[in-house]
Amino acid sequence: MFSKTCEYAIRAMIFIANKSEDGAKIGVKEIAKGIDSPEYFIAKILQDLSRKGLVQSLKGPTGGFYLDRKNNSCNLADIVQAVDGDHLFVGCGLGLNECSEKHPCPLHYEFKKIRKDIHDLLKGTNLVEFNDQLEKKLAFLKHR
């Protein structure tokens, strides 16, 4: 569904949203531990998201990653879009690059609905939405 990069990105963003509620900044090491991801890899991913403005960062001591007001209202579709592009949302399920209403693949209309459901779900899901569940340990971002 998502690329590995994108999976890590979503988990990291939820993690940061959760940990930086009070304006704190979170370092790469803590994030990597918190979501069970390779440290250098998630660093690279976050740098990319930072360049794209989905997350804020600050260098130096007490530095780290955090979200500003705008980032907080970011939804999961924004992250997927930034990392994997819109392929999942608009691409042909069978890989035809000319698939359209005028020239549909056999599954065009069926997939349209699925893709819409996925997009609606992600678009309607805000980063901060999980803070409660995470705190109460009703949901998890790592393996155990």
Added chain:
Amino acid sequence: MFSKTCEYAIRAMIFIANKSEDGAKIGVKEIAKGIDSPEYFIAKILQDLSRKGLVQSLKGPTGGFYLDRKNNSCNLADIVQAVDGDHLFVGCGLGLNECSEKHPCPLHYEFKKIRKDIHDLLKGTNLVEFNDQLEKKLAFLKHR
């Protein structure tokens, strides 16, 4: 959603189902042309599906790929399962390998529904189902 291999596999299987309605056998070249795929690549994919019994094949002159009665009732989920495994149907959307009702990722329940929809759609879609549309050129398996 699917791997490239799986996309080609589905398109090829639908193509074969369509072309071998009357028991004819279809060669790799014709298939590759019919679905706009790399010839050697689709050959390899079909050999794999043949080994797994999802498609029949015969060597030599007048040889090629075709479907027997059983294969005809094969649905798209069977193909996806054979090529990509069950990852799409049962895996965690965020890549946690220990994701479960007892230890859910934040999106576990939402994804559960999506995955079920995808599975139901594929499971409920038979190969031969598209013969009509394809013949009437209401649906296509290649780029133009």
Added chain:
DNA sequence: CTATTAAAAGACAAAAAAGTATTTTACTTT
């Protein structure tokens, strides 16, 4: 101002996926 800290940038490496080519095997037609 200096030392330290942490992200940014960019180069590198490994693994997996995608794609190609060659040789072997099996079947048919003559």
Added chain:
DNA sequence: AAAGTAAAATACTTTTTTGTCTTTTAATAG
């Protein structure tokens, strides 16, 4: 039986994805 055909098997190459490491830049604390 021999020649020709088409899939099977297998080896190989390229590209993409995933993951790691080193150097540079920017911020802060002392």
